[in-house]
Amino acid sequence: MYPLHGNQTFRISHGPRYSEFFERMGESFFVLAEEAGAIVGVLAVVFKVIQVNNQAVKAAYLSDLKIREDYRGGALSSKMYLWAALRGLRMRDCWNTPFYYFIGMKGEQGDVARSAKGLSLLKIFVPLGQLSIYFADPERVKSLGKADLQEEIRDRAMLDLSPNRAGDSERGSPIVSLLGVKDLIFTDKRSLAKVAHLKNAGLTGTAYVDFLREAGKATAGTYDYLCFCLDVRRRALTEYLRSKDIAPVGSAGVYGFSRTGLVKQALVCRVGTYQI
Secondary structure, three states, X not given: OEEOHXXXXXXXXXXXXXXXXXXXXXXXXXXXXXXXXXXXXXXXXXXXXXXXXXXXXXEEEEEEEEEOHHHOOOOHHHHHHHHHHHXXXXXXXXXXXXXXXXXXXOEOOEOHHHHOOOOOHHHHOEEEEEEEEXXXXXXXXXXXXXXXXXXXXXXXXXXXXXXOOOOOOOOOOOEEEOOOOOEEEEOOOOOEEOEEEEOOOOOOHHHHHXXXXXXXXXXXXXXXXXXXXXXXXXXXXXXXXXXXXXXXXXXXXXXXXXXXXXXXXXXXXXXXXXXX
16 A cells, blocks of 8 residues: 555556556566565566656666555565675675665655664665655646746756656657556545656756646546645645646655765756656
């Protein structure tokens, strides 16, 4: 289960082929923890390209850590991260990868970073940012009016974890659909939610609001939610949305480690929810 505000939770279904979601992002491998023939933990590692200060950088994304409930709170997650690191060292791409990161959904007790105990590999990761997660009503989003909104964000101060690629199959569309690949099931509704994810367009201020409104028009009547996330440091934008009754329903932390010192904590994070 993944936590949201107000004790709400959701779970994820990856469809008939678990690996497809990760393979869309880049080359990937998986760590499985097994006990008495049963899977008790899983972790995905994806090699992909991100942008730091508008510069392309190879990265390894440690994703989708899942631990069976009766194994949580122990050392299993740390062992899985360590095994992933050892496995990665045997791969050619690892030696050419200067940046590693993970994103953890935050609940009442924090996120996965709280499991960093003892000599855990997680302790080398530093917090880079906090994201507000939105599941917005497309009808409300499409009704956003014109906004004269300025954001003091410069590209050279941006950590972009979901840069659009020229070959994206959904190029030209403001949304990304993961239906059948990564479906969300809210526990209070017990049925698949039709979720459209806002494409990471690299926009700020008024241009972002315009893009968001167009995405609302494209999804209203077809999808239940328009999902996106914003760095909490983008206060002008988040406060504008809140004034229009569009508020975040969850949060997540971004943690990273760089071998070259390329990534600094002052960077504003940008990521598409279709890659979380």
